[in-house]
Amino acid sequence: MSTPVAAAEPLISFRDVTKTFARPDGGGELLAVDRLSFDIGKGEIVAVLGKTGCGKSTMFNLLAGLIEPTSGAVRVIGHDPFREFDFFRGRIGIVFQNDRLMPWRTALDNVLLGLQILDADRAEATTKATQWLARLGLTGHENDYPHALSGGMRQRVSIARAFAVEPEILLCDEPFSSLDEMTARDLRAEFVRLVRQNQKTAVFITHHINEALEIGDRILVFHRPARIAYEARLEPAARNGGRKDIEQRILEVLSVERPPE
Amino acid sequence: MTRSPRVQRALRAAASTVALVAAWQVASLFFPHYLFPPVTAIVARTVDILIDPSLLIEVLATALRIFAGLAGAFLFGCLLALVIGRSPVIESYFTPVLGFLQGIPALSWVVIAIIWFHGIEFRILFIMVITTLPAFTFQILDSFRSMSKDLFEMTMSFRPRRLTLFRVLVVPTIVPGILTAWKVNLGNAARVVVVAELVGATGGVGYQLLRQQQLFDMAGAIAWTLQLVLFVLVVQQAIVAIETWALRYRPVSERAM
Numbered sequence: 175m176s177t178p179v180a181a182a183e184p185l186i187s188f189r190d191v192t193k194t195f196a197r198p199d200g201g202g203e204l205l206a207v208d209r210l211s212f213d214i215g216k217g218e219i220v221a222v223l224g225k226t227g228c229g230k231s232t233m234f235n236l237l238a239g240l241i242e243p244t245s246g247a248v249r250v251i252g253h254d255p256f257r258e259f260d261f262f263r264g265r266i267g268i269v270f271q272n273d274r275l276m277p278w279r280t281a282l283d284n285v286l287l288g289l290q291i292l293d294a295d296r297a298e299a300t301t302k303a304t305q306w307l308a309r310l311g312l313t314g315h316e317n318d319y320p321h322a323l324s325g326g327m328r329q330r331v332s333i334a335r336a337f338a339v340e341p342e343i344l345l346c347d348e349p350f351s352s353l354d355e356m357t358a359r360d361l362r363a364e365f366v367r368l369v370r371q372n373q374k375t376a377v378f379i380t381h382h383i384n385e386a387l388e389i390g391d392r393i394l395v396f397h398r399p400a401r402i403a404y405e406a407r408l409e410p411a412a413r414n415g416g417r418k419d420i421e422q423r424i425l426e427v428l429s430v431e432r433p434p435e
Numbered sequence: 436m437t438r439s440p441r442v443q444r445a446l447r448a449a450a451s452t453v454a455l456v457a458a459w460q461v462a463s464l465f466f467p468h469y470l471f472p473p474v475t476a477i478v479a480r481t482v483d484i485l486i487d488p489s490l491l492i493e494v495l496a497t498a499l500r501i502f503a504g505l506a507g508a509f510l511f512g513c514l515l516a517l518v519i520g521r522s523p524v525i526e527s528y529f530t531p532v533l534g535f536l537q538g539i540p541a542l543s544w545v546v547i548a549i550i551w552f553h554g555i556e557f558r559i560l561f562i563m564v565i566t567t568l569p570a571f572t573f574q575i576l577d578s579f580r581s582m583s584k585d586l587f588e589m590t591m592s593f594r595p596r597r598l599t600l601f602r603v604l605v606v607p608t609i610v611p612g613i614l615t616a617w618k619v620n621l622g623n624a625a626r627v628v629v630v631a632e633l634v635g636a637t638g639g640v641g642y643q644l645l646r647q648q649q650l651f652d653m654a655g656a657i658a659w660t661l662q663l664v665l666f667v668l669v670v671q672q673a674i675v676a677i678e679t680w681a682l683r684y685r686p687v688s689e690r691a692m
Binding site: 238240259260262263264266267268270272274276277278279287288290291292319321322339 | 585586588589590591592593594595599603604607682684685686
């Protein structure tokens with residue numbers, strides 16, 4: 175069954191975070207995130223679920239430090255990810271919706287990117303990148319350029335790139351949404367295995383309820399503009415017996431345009 | 436038998452060149468030689484220039500002027516493009532000036548340079564740089580602007596230092612634009628350097644062309660022109676070779692457009 179959760183020692187915390195953007199036509203401001211508050215503890219895998227355009231990606235960019243909140247506070251490992259941008263060098267790994275591989279780099283060189291930016295020893299970095307490619311089933315494709323790889327293989331390379339820097343936190347923005355169901359299912363299972371095996375904290379954005387239920391220890395359901403409308407912890411039992419109840423509740427929440435204040 | 440596309444291209448190029456040479460040779464049979472000298476005379480003069488060190492040095496002087504001008508314009512162009520690319524305010528100051536400079540004919544710059552400067556080499560360098568600078572700047576700026584936002588954000592997620600960001604993302608992004616700029620500007624520079632040497636130099640291919648005109652020597656004029664054409668073709672091929680290597684990651688469709 176679902177239970178509200180407050181993490182004991184939050185690794186990530188949002189406190190009344192609001193983010194607005196100026197409309198491109200000059201017609202006022204667009205509210206993307208509305209007084210959003212939540213905590214995520216160390217080692218948790220949190221799935222963030224919501225309809226398209228509900229502000230999930232804005233929340234993601236705030237968390238990654240790529241944009242600054244209009245008001246409120248974002249803290250990651252006790253630091254501001256936007257203002258203390260350099261503090262997070264090597265601490266956050268990101269898997270994006272599309273693979274974002276550099277077309278001029280081979281698969282191996284793409285995995286090496288983060289390690290090069292972190293000034294890792296070249297030989298050690300190459301060994302590590304090769305091992306990550308092997309773990310993701312890409313042995314033999316180290317010297318292939320992205321255009322020679324399938325969509326699933328490219329996304330595996332991008333996962334390897336994120337894991338290779340051994341970050342404390344993994345952020346994933348709908349990384350499997352553009353893949354076919356079979357490939358996505360395999361990669362999801364692989365992703366969860368790697369996160370648990372390497373004891374990472376992960377925030378996984380998705381708009382698929384089943385994906386959120388498969389991956390998350392906890393699910394945050396967002397309304398538009400981004401604000402938590404429902405929160406559920408998926409205990410092992412809930413993954414089996416209680417899963418239907420949670421799924422039903424999520425569907426009910428998502429069908430409401432805006433929850434009561 | 437099916438020949439490779441490369442061989443087919445070479446054969447087509449050879450066929451059109453042979454046709455042009457044959458047409459010239461036919462013309463030489465019907466017109467005075469001071470208008471259409473025989474091909475053999477042109478070839479002999481061309482070879483003479485290549486094997487006579489005192490003449491070959493004139494070609495090398497022109498080549499050096501072209502390289503120096505292009506290198507100067509490239510360096511300034513890169514700096515300007517990166518400065519302009521960082522700020523729309525700076526862009527609004529620089530872009531109109533560059534557009535204005537681009538509109539000034541090379542011959543006007545020759546006159547201005549002769550009036551402003553005394554040294555021949557500096558005059559030519561100035562003309563070469565000022566005439567090719569806008570094109571370099573605009574082409575590199577366009578490449579910089581076409582940088583993928585997705586790749587930029589992905590790279591930034593690793594928190595690179597400024598220099599590392601430049602090395603791992605900016606340089607590979609602008610390399611295709613830089614190579615195109617060199618190819619385009621090489622032809623322009625070859626034309627401009629001849630004008631500059633024709634009017635304001637005492638050596639080089641342009642100066643030699645002026646002498647051939649005074650002597651009414653068509654074979655000489657063509658032979659000196661061919662030196663410049665050969666130089667441009669050789670350098671173009673070198674750039675293409677660099678381009679092929681640097682952009683080897685690009686997929687090639689089996690179906691030609």
